[in-house]
Amino acid sequence: MDPNREFHELLGKCWHDLVPNDWPHNRLLPIKHFKCTKCDIYTNSCEADINPDYAADPRLVLREMDRLGKLSAFMMWLWDSESCEDDLGNVLMSGESFLHLLDYILDTTGKLRDEAIKFMKEIKDDSTI
């Protein structure tokens, strides 16, 4: 399965499968219309435009985690092995860990998305995260 689609569906969102809309009045319009076969939305966009590319823009991954209220947990999960806590339990992030974070955010091959897929599968099995 396309990892972008896998992550999108783990978020509970529809990975739109568009077909041309056959409304009769569509012939009068210069714009092509499409309909999703799964959720019945109508759009002027093609599938490549309407389904997100989480690899090309890793910020989308972070926004989705934030929307779920899981951004902090995801960040901790991702960098837990490289973080340490002070005596009060506050997590201290080293400069090296910060650069590691930037690597994920700047990468456009899907590293952050792939980690988010692992995280989402893990939290499905563990309600404490």
Ligand SMILES: [Zn+2]
């Ligand atoms: Zn859809």
